[in-house]
Amino acid sequence: MESVQAIKQRFEIIGNDPKLNRAIEKAIQVAPTDISVLVVGESGVGKESIPKIIHSLSHRKHGKYIAVNCGAIPEGTIDSELFGHEKGAFTGATSTREGYFEVADGGTIFLDEVGELPLTTQVRLLRVLENGEFIKVGSSQVQKTDVRIVAATNVNMFDAIEKGKFREDLYYRLSTVDIPLPPLRDRKDDIHLLFRKFASDFAHKYKMPPIKLDENAIQFLLKFRWSGNIRQLRNVAEQISVLETNRDISALTLQSYLPTEGNNLPSVIKDKKSENDFSTEREILYKVLFDMKSDLNDLKKLTLELMQNGSSKVQETNKNLIQKIYGSHQDDSEIDYEDQNELSVIPVQNVVPKKDFEEQEDSYLFAETVEEEEILKLEQKEIEMIKKSLEKNKGKRKAAADELGISERTLYRKIKQFDL
Ligand SMILES: Nc1ncnc2c1ncn2[C@@H]1O[C@H](COP(=O)(O)OP(=O)(O)OP(=O)(O)O)[C@@H](O)[C@H]1O
Ligand SMILES: [Mg+2]
Numbered sequence: 001m002e003s004v005q006a007i008k009q010r011f012e013i014i015g016n017d018p019k020l021n022r023a024i025e026k027a028i029q030v031a032p033t034d035i036s037v038l039v040v041g042e043s044g045v046g047k048e049s050i051p052k053i054i055h056s057l058s059h060r061k062h063g064k065y066i067a068v069n070c071g072a073i074p075e076g077t078i079d080s081e082l083f084g085h086e087k088g089a090f091t092g093a094t095s096t097r098e099g100y101f102e103v104a105d106g107g108t109i110f111l112d113e114v115g116e117l118p119l120t121t122q123v124r125l126l127r128v129l130e131n132g133e134f135i136k137v138g139s140s141q142v143q144k145t146d147v148r149i150v151a152a153t154n155v156n157m158f159d160a161i162e163k164g165k166f167r168e169d170l171y172y173r174l175s176t177v178d179i180p181l182p183p184l185r186d187r188k189d190d191i192h193l194l195f196r197k198f199a200s201d202f203a204h205k206y207k208m209p210p211i212k213l214d215e216n217a218i219q220f221l222l223k224f225r226w227s228g229n230i231r232q233l234r235n236v237a238e239q240i241s242v243l244e245t246n247r248d249i250s251a252l253t254l255q256s257y258l259p260t261e262g263n264n265l266p267s268v269i270k271d272k273k274s275e276n277d278f279s280t281e282r283e284i285l286y287k288v289l290f291d292m293k294s295d296l297n298d299l300k301k302l303t304l305e306l307m308q309n310g311s312s313k314v315q316e317t318n319k320n321l322i323q324k325i326y327g328s329h330q331d332d333s334e335i336d337y338e339d340q341n342e343l344s345v346i347p348v349q350n351v352v353p354k355k356d357f358e359e360q361e362d363s364y365l366f367a368e369t370v371e372e373e374e375i376l377k378l379e380q381k382e383i384e385m386i387k388k389s390l391e392k393n394k395g396k397r398k399a400a401a402d403e404l405g406i407s408e409r410t411l412y413r414k415i416k417q418f419d420l
Contacts, residue, residue: 015190031057041181044231051110051150063107071116089138114151198237216251
């Protein structure tokens with residue numbers, strides 16, 4: 001049996017922390033069996049190397065190893081990705097497709113972010129775990145496969161179970177053995193070691209002398225919270241390696257590369273007020289967004305009517321707008337649409353002079369540009385809100401998604417889409 005030390009070397013895992021060693025040891029021990037394993041730990045702690053170790057030390061090592069990020073696949077296609085589909089199973093299913101569970105027969109599947117699986121997929125997964133059976137989407141024929149599953153999660157699965165988002169039976173089936181990985185802040189002796197390793201890697205990569213931390217900087221490094229764990233440490237080492245011409249790094253310089261938000265500093269008292277402020281601000285932002293969108297729709301409608309049907313139809317649209325503002329009246333004839341002074345609704349032919357085609361086209365283009373700008377603005381607001389919520393919730397996507405009133409999956413995709 002390969003030693004923990006040898007595995008660390010083979011998989012380029014740095015550190016001597018006892019909990020890290022124990023995790024690797026457990027991986028070595030379970031590898032030859034077909035037991036399902038759940039790797040648990042915060043984001044960026046290095047969960048991805050565990051399933052690779054398990055696969056490469058198992059009798060399946062010549063079989064396929066497929067890593068699936070369950071959070072990144074849209075809910076509508078995940079069953080088909082995992083279990084395949086029959087021709088004609090849904091629009092666009094022009095041919096039969098094999099899913100990962102069929103392709104990886106005899107191998108290992110790593111289900112990363114398993115907590116993100118939709119409940120319907122969880123049912124299929126449970127079945128395949130229990131007896132190796134699955135059914136392609138749109139088929140009625142049961143198929144067999146022999147796949148070892150290693151799953152990983154950075155969310156609290158008990159929370160997910162309590163909220164009805166994850167099946168308890170599946171959780172226990174997946175975590176026959178669990179392998180916890182410690183957060184970086186609990187691996188004090190490894191932090192500087194890792195930093196030096198990254199500094200040396202980046203010095204090599206960028207062909208510069210390695211950066212070196214002074215004593216105060218080392219102390220700062222050890223006290224920092226590292227909520228993004230090794231991934232965050234690596235990013236910081238890379239930024240400093242690229243940007244600092246003076247290769248001796250002081251605590252002040254190091255600090256300037258680290259976020260100062262409360263999430264990384266020891267927070268003594270959580271400021272309740274700021275939470276309230278945030279939700280009020282969020283409500284206002286939502287309102288602004290909805291108002292903007294509804295204004296935009298009205299404007300689009302008006303422009304379109306104008307271009308297509310001339311003034312009579314536009315008056316009709318005005319009428320609808322007035323109804324929208326004042327509420328609908330049982331007898332429309334009560335309102336004289338041409339005489340609504342307070343509303344300044346003037347028959348359109350008076351405001352918009354007859355245009356030749358070119359001008360009409362111009363206004364159409366203008367409307368499109370405005371629309372694009374509005375979309376951009378909306379996007380910026382969305383990004384701001386997501387960032388703020390993530391910072392506030394210390395990067396916890398579940399809490400942020402709850403706060404934003406969107407699903408975790410949607411939040412996950414937005415983070416990817418906007419590269420947050
Ligand atoms: N012990 C280690 N030595 C060297 N590099 C490491 C170590 N652990 C993790 N890393 C590096 O840190 C980065 C993050 O690791 P990884 O992608 O495995 O995190 P993760 O736990 O899967 O996080 P997430 O839950 O966000 O997916 C990777 O670039 C990985 O190579
Ligand atoms: Mg990962």
